Amino acid sequence: MGCSEKKLEESNPSSDNKNTSKEDTPRKKDSKNDKNLGEENDPIKMFTKKLAEWDKNINPDDKNRIQSIVILAGIVIILHYLNQKNQNKKKITWKEFTTQYLATNLVESIVVKNEKYVEVKAKNVPSQILTFSIGNVASFERNLEQVQNELGISPTDRVLVQYETSWDLFDVGSSVISYLSTWIIPILFFAYLATALRKTMGNMPKGVQQRGKSPFGSMFGFGESSAKVVKQGEIDVQFKDVAGCEEAKIEIMEFVNFLKNPGKYEELGAKIPKGAIISGPPGTGKTLLAKATAGEASVPFISVSGSEFQEMFVGVGASRVRDMFSLARKNAPCILFIDEIDAIGRKRSGSSIGGNSEADNTLNQLLVEMDGFNTVGTNVVILSGTNRADVLDPALMRPGRFDRQIYIGLPDIKGRASIFKVHLAPLKTDLDKISLSKKMAARTPGFSGADVANVCNEAALIAARDAANSIDEKHFAAAIERVIGGLEKKTQVLQPNEKKTVAYHEAGHAVTTWFLEHADPLIKVSIVPRGKGLGYAMYQPKELYLYTSEQIFDRMCGLLGGRCSEKIFFDRITTGAQDDLQKVTQMAYAQVTQYGMSDLVGQVSFNQESGTSFQKPYSEATAKLIDEEVRNIITTAYERTIALLQDKRDLVEKLAQRLLEQEHLERKDVIELLGERPYKDKTTYEEFVEGTGSEEEVTELPEGLKGWNETASSKAET
Structure with a gap:
C-alpha cells in the first residue's frame, strides 16, 4: 500500500511541482507598501524619517539652540576623552627617570613615541605611564647607554628601547587648534564682521547717521551713550542735606526754578542759561550738590561721567555725545549733569603731532551740541563738575555754552x-x-x-x-x-635714645610756638607715632585769608623749633625734621617768587606751577638772587629760633621730661609747665565769628527764589 503511494508520487511529479510553484510565486503588492514595509524593518531608515519630520516641524530658533547644545556636548566629550587619556600619564624629568626608576631596576619597558617623547612603564605602578620629552633619538640613546654603563647594569639586564610611530589624537588636536587660532578663526571673524556691517548698512534708514547712530553703534553699542535718566524719587539727597555752600545752592535753585516756572523769567526777557560748571577742591560737595539737584528737580535728570566718552575706537566719543544730547532733547525740559568734565573738556592740542585727535573730536562735538545750529529753544540745562577748571578749553567756558562758573571753595567756620x-x-x-x-x-x-x-x-x-x-x-x-x-601706632618700638630725641624735638616745636605772637595756638603734643611721623604737635590754625611777612616768619620759626632743639640738646641733627624743612623752604620761596615780600628781588611774582614749563620765567642772575634771598630768610629764622630756645632751655627740658613720662600732653598740661601764653588766643567759635555779622551761616533765599520748589499752578492755588 505504501509502495503504490510512493510510486504514484514519483510517477506524477508535475502535480508536486505545480503546487510548489503556486506556493512559491510571490503575491503581487503595491510598490509603496513594499517600501513602507522595508522602512519598518530598517531602524536606521525609521530614525532618519523621524528626524526629517522633526527637522521640518521644529522652530528655527529652537533648532539653532539644539544644534549649539549638540556641538557643545561633542566638544565636552572630546575634551573628556583627551583628559581621560592623559590622566594615566605622569610627566617626569630625565633626572627622576634615571635616579628613581632606572637605578632601582623599576623600568619594565621604554617606548619612543613619534621621536618626540618617551613613555616608560614602571614595574611598581604598571597602570601608570611615565613620560618625558627628548630632543632627538640619537642623543637619547647615547645618554641612556652612558647612564646604564655608569650604573653597572649588565648588557643582559638592560632595558631595550622600542620605537612607535602612531597617530595621537591629542597631538593632532593641538596642531589643529593652533592652526585654527592662527589663521582660520581671525579670517572667519573678519568675514562675519564685514557681512554684518554690510547688512547693517543696508538696513539703516536714510539719514540715520545724521542722528548720531553709526553702524558700529547699532552692532555693538559702542556709539550709544551710557547716560542714566534719574527719575524723581530715585535719589533721596535734597538741598537741606547740602550745607556750607549756600551761594552755589542758590545758583542751582535758580536753574531748577527756571525750568519749572519759565514764565516769570520770559516776561522780563530773560533766556535760560545753557549751563554751569561747578568747580572747586576735592571734597567740597560738587557731586553732592548735583545729587541734591536730581533729588529736588521735578524735571528729568540725566547723569553721565566724562570718562565714559573715552574709547579705543575712533569716533565713538563724538557718537556718544550726539546720542546723549539726543536723549536730553527727547526728555526736555531736563537737566544734564556731566561729572568730571575735564576728561573730555581739556584744552585742544596745538598740533597734530603727539596730540589726541580723538579727544579733540569729542570736545568739538560737545561744543557743537551745546551751541550749534540745532540747539535753539531746547530747554536743556547742562551742569558739570570738576576740580580741574584750569585745564578746560576756553571755547567751553564762554557764555552761551557754560554761562556760569560756580566755584565751591573750602567752607569757612560757619559753613x-x-x-x-x-x-x-x-x-x-x-x-x-x-x-x-x-x-x-x-x-x-x-x-x-x-x-x-x-x-x-x-x-x-x-x-x-x-x-x-x-x-x-x-x-x-x-x-x-x-x-x-593718621593711625596711632602703639605697637611701634622706639629705642630709648630715639624716643628721647623725639621728645626734645616735639618740645622744641611746642615751646617755640608758645612764645611767638603769630604762631598757631598749641592744643596737644605727643611722642606716640602717628602715620609716617614719630611724634606730632597739634595746633589750632588761625583761619586767615591774608598773611603778613611777620606771620609767615613766625610760622617758619615754629617749624624749625624741632631741628633747633636737637642741635641745642644733643649737638647733632637727625632726619626727623625733613618734613619741617620742606615746608619752610616752600614758604620762603613763596615769599620771594610769588608774594613779592623780598626787597632784594623786588615786587615781582613768578607764579610758575611745577611741571608746566621746562624754562624758568626769569634769568640765571635772577635765579641766583632768589636762591641767595631764600637761604638768607631761612638762616635768619633758624638763628632766631636757636636764640629763643636757648633762652627757654629749662622749659624745653621740663616739657621733654614730662613727655617721656606721659607721652601725651594736653593744653592744660602745657599751661601748667610753661605758664599762660603771653598772647591772647582765639579758641572758641564765638571768638572766631565775632565781628562777622552773625553767628550762623546765612541761608535766607532771595525774594524771587522763595517757594522755588513750587510750580505756578500750586502757587496760584495757595
Whole structure:
C-alpha cells in the first residue's frame, strides 16, 4: 500500500511541482507598501524619517539652540576623552627617570613615541605611564647607554628601547587648534564682521547717521551713550542735606526754578542759561550738590561721567555725545549733569603731532551740541563738575555754552558748623549737637565737607571700638587726630635714645610756638607715632585769608623749633625734621617768587606751577638772587629760633621730661609747665565769628527764589 503511494508520487511529479510553484510565486503588492514595509524593518531608515519630520516641524530658533547644545556636548566629550587619556600619564624629568626608576631596576619597558617623547612603564605602578620629552633619538640613546654603563647594569639586564610611530589624537588636536587660532578663526571673524556691517548698512534708514547712530553703534553699542535718566524719587539727597555752600545752592535753585516756572523769567526777557560748571577742591560737595539737584528737580535728570566718552575706537566719543544730547532733547525740559568734565573738556592740542585727535573730536562735538545750529529753544540745562577748571578749553567756558562758573571753595567756620549739623543728626550722642557742631567747627580749620563727614564717621567707629553706649567728646577729639595725623601706632618700638630725641624735638616745636605772637595756638603734643611721623604737635590754625611777612616768619620759626632743639640738646641733627624743612623752604620761596615780600628781588611774582614749563620765567642772575634771598630768610629764622630756645632751655627740658613720662600732653598740661601764653588766643567759635555779622551761616533765599520748589499752578492755588 505504501509502495503504490510512493510510486504514484514519483510517477506524477508535475502535480508536486505545480503546487510548489503556486506556493512559491510571490503575491503581487503595491510598490509603496513594499517600501513602507522595508522602512519598518530598517531602524536606521525609521530614525532618519523621524528626524526629517522633526527637522521640518521644529522652530528655527529652537533648532539653532539644539544644534549649539549638540556641538557643545561633542566638544565636552572630546575634551573628556583627551583628559581621560592623559590622566594615566605622569610627566617626569630625565633626572627622576634615571635616579628613581632606572637605578632601582623599576623600568619594565621604554617606548619612543613619534621621536618626540618617551613613555616608560614602571614595574611598581604598571597602570601608570611615565613620560618625558627628548630632543632627538640619537642623543637619547647615547645618554641612556652612558647612564646604564655608569650604573653597572649588565648588557643582559638592560632595558631595550622600542620605537612607535602612531597617530595621537591629542597631538593632532593641538596642531589643529593652533592652526585654527592662527589663521582660520581671525579670517572667519573678519568675514562675519564685514557681512554684518554690510547688512547693517543696508538696513539703516536714510539719514540715520545724521542722528548720531553709526553702524558700529547699532552692532555693538559702542556709539550709544551710557547716560542714566534719574527719575524723581530715585535719589533721596535734597538741598537741606547740602550745607556750607549756600551761594552755589542758590545758583542751582535758580536753574531748577527756571525750568519749572519759565514764565516769570520770559516776561522780563530773560533766556535760560545753557549751563554751569561747578568747580572747586576735592571734597567740597560738587557731586553732592548735583545729587541734591536730581533729588529736588521735578524735571528729568540725566547723569553721565566724562570718562565714559573715552574709547579705543575712533569716533565713538563724538557718537556718544550726539546720542546723549539726543536723549536730553527727547526728555526736555531736563537737566544734564556731566561729572568730571575735564576728561573730555581739556584744552585742544596745538598740533597734530603727539596730540589726541580723538579727544579733540569729542570736545568739538560737545561744543557743537551745546551751541550749534540745532540747539535753539531746547530747554536743556547742562551742569558739570570738576576740580580741574584750569585745564578746560576756553571755547567751553564762554557764555552761551557754560554761562556760569560756580566755584565751591573750602567752607569757612560757619559753613563747617552747618556741615557738622547735617552729619551729626543721625549720630547717637548725649551732647548738645548745636554747641558740639560749633566747637568742632572751631577745631577743624581747612577741613572740607568730606573731611567733616569723615570725622563724624570716625568718631562713631571709635565709640563702637570702645564699646560705648553713645559718642562722647573724647571720641570726636580722637577722630580729628585720626584724620589729621593718621593711625596711632602703639605697637611701634622706639629705642630709648630715639624716643628721647623725639621728645626734645616735639618740645622744641611746642615751646617755640608758645612764645611767638603769630604762631598757631598749641592744643596737644605727643611722642606716640602717628602715620609716617614719630611724634606730632597739634595746633589750632588761625583761619586767615591774608598773611603778613611777620606771620609767615613766625610760622617758619615754629617749624624749625624741632631741628633747633636737637642741635641745642644733643649737638647733632637727625632726619626727623625733613618734613619741617620742606615746608619752610616752600614758604620762603613763596615769599620771594610769588608774594613779592623780598626787597632784594623786588615786587615781582613768578607764579610758575611745577611741571608746566621746562624754562624758568626769569634769568640765571635772577635765579641766583632768589636762591641767595631764600637761604638768607631761612638762616635768619633758624638763628632766631636757636636764640629763643636757648633762652627757654629749662622749659624745653621740663616739657621733654614730662613727655617721656606721659607721652601725651594736653593744653592744660602745657599751661601748667610753661605758664599762660603771653598772647591772647582765639579758641572758641564765638571768638572766631565775632565781628562777622552773625553767628550762623546765612541761608535766607532771595525774594524771587522763595517757594522755588513750587510750580505756578500750586502757587496760584495757595
